[in-house]
Amino acid sequence: MSDDGDGGRNNLRMPEDDEVFATVTNMLGANRVKVQCADGTERTARIPGKMQKRIWIREDDVVLVDPWDWQDEKADITWRYEKSEADQLRREGHIQ
Numbered sequence: 629m630s631d632d633g634d635g636g637r638n639n640l641r642m643p644e645d646d647e648v649f650a651t652v653t654n655m656l657g658a659n660r661v662k663v664q665c666a667d668g669t670e671r672t673a674r675i676p677g678k679m680q681k682r683i684w685i686r687e688d689d690v691v692l693v694d695p696w697d698w699q700d701e702k703a704d705i706t707w708r709y710e711k712s713e714a715d716q717l718r719r720e721g722h723i724q
Contacts, residue, residue: 640713642722643692647706649723650693652685661685663693663703666723671695673703683708690714690723 643649650663650673659675673693675685685691685708693703709717717723 641707647692647694650691652687652689671703673705675705
């Protein structure tokens with residue numbers, strides 16, 4: 629029995645400290661992506677080494693980013709949500 633399509637509530641990782649939700653808009657190459665953040669800012673985000681070959685990030689994925697303190701137009705990706713998790717975030721009103 630699978631719970632994939634039942635609409636059940638999962639406990640998802642939510643933003644901590646300075647993290648914000650973002651949507652990947654463009655793949656730039658060299659482990660960099662362009663993201664549109666929930667705070668209205670477009671940033672260049674980098675995929676950290678611990679995620680590079682383990683978690684595949686594509687356009688339109690919902691991610692958590694941690695903006696840099698010293699350069700607000702750049703950020704690090706800290707988490708990627710699966711499609712079902714992103715749908716749940718939209719249903720609950722956390723993202724658009």
